[in-house]
Amino acid sequence: MRYNACVEKTFSAAHALRGYKGKCERLHGHTWKVRACVSGEQLNKLGMLVDFHDLKAWLGLAVSELDHAYINKEKHFVKINPTAENIAAYIFGNMKKRLAEFIKNGGALEYVEVWESESSSARVTE
Numbered sequence: 001m002r003y004n005a006c007v008e009k010t011f012s013a014a015h016a017l018r019g020y021k022g023k024c025e026r027l028h029g030h031t032w033k034v035r036a037c038v039s040g041e042q043l044n045k046l047g048m049l050v051d052f053h054d055l056k057a058w059l060g061l062a063v064s065e066l067d068h069a070y071i072n073k074e075k076h077f078v079k080i081n082p083t084a085e086n087i088a089a090y091i092f093g094n095m096k097k098r099l100a101e102f103i104k105n106g107g108a109l110e111y112v113e114v115w116e117s118e119s120s121s122a123r124v125t126e
Contacts, residue, residue: 003049004110006037007056011067015082018072027070032087033115034063036095040107050102062094084122088114092124 014029036059040049065074071082080086092112099109113123 002039002041003043004037004039005049005052005055006035007052007059008033008035009056009059009063010034011063013066013069013071015071015077017083018081030116032063032066033121034059034088034091035111035113036062036091037110037112038099038102038107039110040102040105042106050107058095058098059091062091062098084114084116084120085124088112088122088124092126 010031010033012029012031014027016027017024019025036055038050038055043049066087071077071087074082076090077086089112091114092109095112096103096109099107103109109126111123111125113121115121
């Protein structure tokens with residue numbers, strides 16, 4: 001049996017899409033929503049795949065430098081276009097580092113999904 005656990009976090013940030021022809025080339029902001037989901041086959045002695053408190057904290061740390069930021073000016077995005085897809089990939093990589101012990105013990109980071117609006121999201125998996 002495989003178990004999944006997911007947490008969500010929101011943050012506010014602005015960006016502008018370089019090379020885009022349309023409204024999104026101008027500076028604009030979103031209240032971004034991020035969902036991170038992990039999976040594994042083993043539960044701990046308490047019957048949990050992972051403590052939601054810990055998973056939320058790791059996600060919070062993974063998005064902390066983007067919160068209330070102009071994403072284009074953040075180190076990682078100086079040359080990379082801050083699209084929802086690239087932001088999801090950035091958070092995925094950041095989360096993967098924070099989950100190193102969990103992954104070492106057989107767990108996996110299944111996906112990170114980023115919404116820039118209620119109806120538009122991008123998901124990154126491995």
